[in-house]
Amino acid sequence: MDFLVVQFLTGLASACSLFLVASGLSLIFGVTRIVNFAHGAFYMVGAYVAYVLTERWSGALGYWGGLLCAALVVGAAGAAMEMALLRRIYRAPDLFQLLATFGVTLMVEDLVVLLFGPEDLLGARAPGFKGAVEILGQQVPRYDLFLIGLAPLVLAGLHLVLRRTRWGILVRAATQDREMVAALGVNQRWLFTSVFALGTALAGLGGALQLPREAVNHSMDMTIIVEAFVVVVIGGLGSITGAFLAAVLVCELNAFGILVLPEVSLVLVFAVMAGVLILRPHGLLGGAPAEARAMRLAIPPPWKPFTSAERLWVVGGLALAAALPLVAGAYALTVAAEVAIFALFAASLSFLMGPGGMPSFGHAAFFGLGAYGAALAVSGAGLPMAAALLVGPLLGLAGAVLFGWFCVRLSGVYSAMLTLAFAQIAWAVAFQWVGLTGGDNGLLGIWPEGFARTPHGFYWLALAICATGIVLLRILVFSRFGYRLRAARDSAARAETVGIDRMRVQWAAFAVAGLFAAIAGALFAFLKGSVFPDTLGIPLSVDALAMVLLGGVETVSGAILGAIAYKLLAVWLISETDQSKLVLGAVIVLLVVVFPQGLGGQITRWRRPT
Amino acid sequence: MTALLDVRGLSKSFGGVEAVRDVSFALAAGELLALIGPNGAGKSTCFGMLGGQVRPDAGRVRLAGADITGLKPRRIWARGVGRTFQTAETFASMTVAENVETALHGRTAARSAETRRLLGLVGLAAAAGRPAGTLSYGDVKRLELALALSNTPRLLLMDEPTAGMAAAERTALMQLVAGLARERQVGVLFTEHDMDVVFAHADRILVLDRGLLIAEGPPEAIRADPQVRAVYLGEGLTFSEAG
Incomplete structure (x- = not known):
């Protein structure tokens, strides 16, 4: 029994970082309708930057300041990505932004290895929260208790910002109806950039806060991004409270799933997600209308069989x-x-x-x-x-x-x-x-x-x-x-x-x-x-997605071109360079910016000049 | 004789708002029945319940004696009901002709012949090869009508069939519909904002206000009805101005 309580507390502590990452993802999707695949990469960068800063700066102030600065650095990077890359492709078909952020993810994965080396980095313990507390005869890390307390505080803070500030009201309005907010003369560029900055800063903070709990490594991004997707979907896109509930749910399922059914613990979370979606198709606290327009792929012109x-x-x-x-x-x-x-x-x-x-x-x-x-x-x-x-x-x-x-x-x-x-x-x-x-x-x-x-x-x-x-x-x-x-x-x-x-x-x-x-x-x-x-x-699913989108989803045969180009490029890069992900990611980003309709879409335009 | 469409006690609430309250009426084959009322009167909700898009809280809808209440749109279609939508619900990625052919059933040759016939009927023959996504609003309404007619319905539900059309086009379209009603004994229920169209073409008019049916009768009687006048005068619109 006591053991179960401790397991429950561990689950709650894990939920903190996951909630931070997921709430950022949710905010960004709510306002911009972009599924930010790079969110896990920002989380990872947050952890790396926090590691570097806390190693340099000494004392409690240096440590906590380092964590906060890591979040700010990541937020600035997120804003930079929005301004330099995503702004150029808001008019492209919806999933193109996902593809662009996937390209960024690939680049970051190689960049962190280049900059910080391939080995796992073990960060220092948090000053003031070292050691453990005894609860019901079991040892609970002090830092876990800190995280358990922090998550509701962040939730409350986000709530305050969203309910009480003009910016927050605009964010909520845009989540409900983006077109209407644009029609009201709100500066959308600024709104999107600031939401990206806050959303990615939350991811960065989530990563930084993991420093005392787990070793920083270059594959942290994939694990967290899948869990964050699951949390956002279970909680309801655009709902911060939903993300909080879902993060707790997912982490508790993980914590107890390992005890009860270690063989199927991974399956459990996804099965629960499928179950929630069947019962509540828009997630626990999500609403329908905002989503309805969200992922409508561009309706292509009439297709013709080959001449x-x-x-x-x-x-x-x-x-x-x-x-x-x-x-x-x-x-x-x-x-x-x-x-x-x-x-x-x-x-x-x-x-x-x-x-x-x-x-x-x-x-x-x-x-x-x-x-x-x-x-x-x-x-x-x-x-x-x-x-x-x-x-x-x-x-x-x-x-x-x-x-x-x-x-x-x-x-x-x-x-x-x-x-x-x-x-x-x-x-x-x-x-x-x-x-x-x-x-x-x-x-x-x-x-x-x-x-x-x-x-x-x-x-x-x-x-x-x-x-x-x-x-x-x-x-x-x-x-x-x-x-x-x-x-x-x-x-x-x-x-x-x-x-x-x-x-x-x-x-x-x-x-x-x-x-x-x-x-x-x-x-x-x-x-x-x-x-x-x-x-x-x-990664293989995303490869296929990249092939289809690069080929042009609004064409019938574009995917073939996309597959040939993407696969040849990938094979060639792996044989030519050690940084194949960096180059491939850069190429994806470049292609998305140059051909926002995909390669096949470009050929369609040549085939049928308007 | 059983009515083609028989509606009894139809009701629907959304949250606490009673959109449609205890609405009953009947429609004979070959009749043009207009459903009018101010914005928010419950016209579209009524249409949704007849077409299967909205599930009624209470009440019965019978088509030629058979209960069709709460059936899926597909099943209602299969019983011979065609409908047009207020907003464009066409297949935007196809040409006009492909839209109609997709809606038709049967052999390929028969489908293309029927497509030509329907497009000629609604006056879209010249636009057959155009992408449906590029049509003007009036042409979208014509395509909507062609799609609604694709299963040779015995009942036609038309939600604002002439919105976005010029006056002459409206008359032509309504004459076409009236012709279908007379020749093939199709029953037609339509909503319309333009009182010209309503009074010129409807055999009978139903007036809905805040979910309640407040009047029913031939155009002359409706025009004279003080309650109806009050509802419309309340909107600053008189029949002498409108019709």
């Missing part, structure tokens, strides 16, 4: 691709096969996001399930490659049918966040169910057979399957089903009044997208000869 000349180009391109083994060596063919696989993966996400109108932050779930399906068919059931390629993707299809059923019941960013949660559940299962999946060690020895054993043989197989898959997806876009799907996206109300079952059509689209992603995943397992949990991971 015969354009078909010739495609056939010519495929013929060239098929002739690649005549000139390319084994390594180049392996890379080319990987590009083909990712083109299909990106095309499947593009199908879901474009005609389906359903952005997904967790599309790797289906890719990874397909990969595990194929690998288990080989290593578990002993099936040959051909059979594994047929059976494997069915696992991805099953996942898509299951997850899709939930996702089509939510809208916009909530649906996208739910996909992220499901992908994390799938990842956690693969990671923790060691008996079946080998956990972190993965499944090995999944090699192709027969003619596909050679690099050119496998390349042809991958090219044939992926090209067929992409053509099928394109045919589907221009089919009756594709039109009904776009109808449901363009106007749900009208679609229902002409006899289209919106949820069923979108659910079917989810299944289709999941199936094709899983086919790509199954091929990927044979390409690599192994499967690891990262095939389900967030």
Whole structure:
């Protein structure tokens, strides 16, 4: 019993930093409608800066001043990012800002290693809060008690600022109706910049406050960003109190989940999030109206099937691709096969996001399930490659049918966040169910057979399957089903009044997208000869998102271009430089600024000059 | 004879606000029935309850004797009800012709023939290839009508069908609708702000004020009704000015 109380207190203490990060994320999303993927990076930078400052400055004043200064530095960096980068792309389609902030995240991950080194840094203890207090016969760190007290104070402070100051009223008004605030003649630029400054400063403070609790390291950002997303979604976008409640909920689930069900502790949090969203589709304290306009992807101009000349180009391109083994060596063919696989993966996400109108932050779930399906068919059931390629993707299809059923019941960013949660559940299962999946060690020895054993043989197989898959997806876009799907996206109300079952059509689209992603995943397992949990991971989901957005979500085939460009760039960078993330992130940021409609959107403009 | 549409005791509250209170009326096949009232009278809520977008708190809606209360819009559509929306609810990423074809059911060839016929009917034949997202407001209303007619409905619900149109266009559109009502015995319920349109085309008028049905009858009777005059005079609008 006493032990449970202490565990409860530990959970509360952990909730403090998470609440700070999540409330900043929530504020920023509420006002600017930007899902700031770089929020975790700001948290991490906060921890690093706090480490450096507290090492330099001595005494209690130096320590606490260092933590506060770290928050201010991060807030200034956040404002700088908003002014230098995001201001240029507010008019771009919604998810472009997410992509830009993802590019920043990649850059920061490499930069901190460059500046501070790759090893973990252990910060000093907080003056005045060293040691532990005995509560019910158990030792509780003093610093934990400090954090438990601090979180409600920050909540109260934010409340005061939001309720009692003119700035706070503007922030709340903009969260409710951004267009109306603009119409009232408020200086939006200043409002957005200041919200970014406060939001990122909160993240920085969250990171700085972790200094006495955990070692500062260069992968802190990914862990916190996923948890912060979960907290913001459970609490309700734009609600600070909701973020507080959800942070406590999540941290307590973590604290007790580890005691009760250590194997599924990761799954637990995401399962609770899915449950909350099903019961309260806008989170615990979130409201509907602000979100409704939030993530509406730009409605593209009418699509046209390729003209015969354009078909010739495609056939010519495929013929060239098929002739690649005549000139390319084994390594180049392996890379080319990987590009083909990712083109299909990106095309499947593009199908879901474009005609389906359903952005997904967790599309790797289906890719990874397909990969595990194929690998288990080989290593578990002993099936040959051909059979594994047929059976494997069915696992991805099953996942898509299951997850899709939930996702089509939510809208916009909530649906996208739910996909992220499901992908994390799938990842956690693969990671923790060691008996079946080998956990972190993965499944090995999944090699192709027969003619596909050679690099050119496998390349042809991958090219044939992926090209067929992409053509099928394109045919589907221009089919009756594709039109009904776009109808449901363009106007749900009208679609229902002409006899289209919106949820069923979108659910079917989810299944289709999941199936094709899983086919790509199954091929990927044979390409690599192994499967690891990262095939389900967030970085892979974001890669797919980057490919689709760079290609242009409002085009049918842009994702293919995006996948080829992005994958080649990534492979080349990894071989050329140790700072591949830094360069890749910079390239993403640059592309987003130069081509806010994506590469495919640019080509559409050339195709149809207005 | 059973009425085409029979509404009994329909009520709906939002929070504490009673948007529609105990509204009952009937609509015969081939009849043009106008639902009028000041802003906030409950017209759109009424429409939503008939079309399935809003679930009523109480009351019954019967279509040709069959209970359709609280059915999903899709099911109501399947029973032969077409509707237009006050705000544009078209498929903005498609051309005008693709909009109508998507709404139609049946074989491909039959769909494109029917699309041409419907677009000709509402006067959009020349705009068939244009993106629906670029239409003028009046043309959006025409497309809305074509979409509402796509399942050859027996009941047509039209929320502000002529808003944003010039006077001559309004008359043409309402004559078209009246023609459909007479020839095919389609029942038409429409809301309208323009009293010209209402008094020129409606066979009968329902007047809604603050959720209550305060008058019902042919145009002449409504024009003379002192209670109706009071409601509209309260808004500073007289029928001599408006109609």
